[in-house]
Amino acid sequence: MITMADVITEGHPTLRKNAEEVTMPPSQEDKDILQKMMEFVKNSQDPVISEKYELRPGIGIAAPQINISKRMIAIHVTDENDRLYSYALFNPKIISHSVEKSYLTSGEGCLSVNREVPGYVPRYARIKVKATTLEGEEVNLRLRGLPAVVFQHEIDHLNGVMFYDHINKEDPHAIPQNAIAIDR
Ligand code: K2U
Numbered sequence: 001m002i003t004m005a006d007v008i009t010e011g012h013p014t015l016r017k018n019a020e021e022v023t024m025p026p027s028q029e030d031k032d033i034l035q036k037m038m039e040f041v042k043n044s045q046d047p048v049i050s051e052k053y054e055l056r057p058g059i060g061i062a063a064p065q066i067n068i069s070k071r072m073i074a075i076h077v078t079d080e081n082d083r084l085y086s087y088a089l090f091n092p093k094i095i096s097h098s099v100e101k102s103y104l105t106s107g108e109g110c111l112s113v114n115r116e117v118p119g120y121v122p123r124y125a126r127i128k129v130k131a132t133t134l135e136g137e138e139v140n141l142r143l144r145g146l147p148a149v150v151f152q153h154e155i156d157h158l159n160g161v162m163f164y165d166h167i168n169k170e171d172p173h174a175i176p177q178n179a180i181a182i183d184r
Pocket residue numbers: 057058059060061062104107108109110111112149150153154157184
């Protein structure tokens with residue numbers, strides 16, 4: 001199983017690389033990796049398992065964070081209506097997005113960043129994502145709210161982008177123009 005020992009932290013060059021597309025259909029090795037990533041995210045939300053293995057709670061992870069520079073993400077998060085978004089995806093791509101922005105009023109964190117980085121992270125409020133699931137089927141997702149934030153955070157990791165790259169350097173808590181505040 002994946003533990004925090006497998007998660008690389010800022011400064012590691014892999015976090016700044018553009019991850020490679022995964023060849024379709026996915027190999028058994030790639031399917032195993034993606035399946036373990038989803039298992040990690042679920043484990044990190046389980047009070048007993050996360051305590052036993054000292055896992056930081058997470059709602060998503062991207063393959064580069066375990067030093068695998070491939071376009072794979074796993075997300076397990078519920079939105080404000082308690083709808084579960086649980087997706088293990090190959091080659092996710094944002095195919096369209098709103099002009100309107102959103103941001104978490106709590107700011108963001110990252111499993112690969114062992115420090116607080118205060119400030120608002122402007123994200124697109126609504127996105128459409130195309131990807132291939134673990135089972136090999138193509139999905140088109142329309143996302144908003146916290147799920148949209150998580151997907152953007154994880155897809156950023158595939159492009160070598162860290163959440164704090166988006167924070168306003170002059171005024172980290174400047175309210176992003178034309179943006180919806182998301183309390184989580
Ligand atoms: O990619 C990662 O490092 C996983 C992040 C994803 C994330 C952070 C902030 C905002 C959206 C997504 C971890 O899940 S950080 C821990 C966390 C847990 C619950 C809610 C928000 C962040």
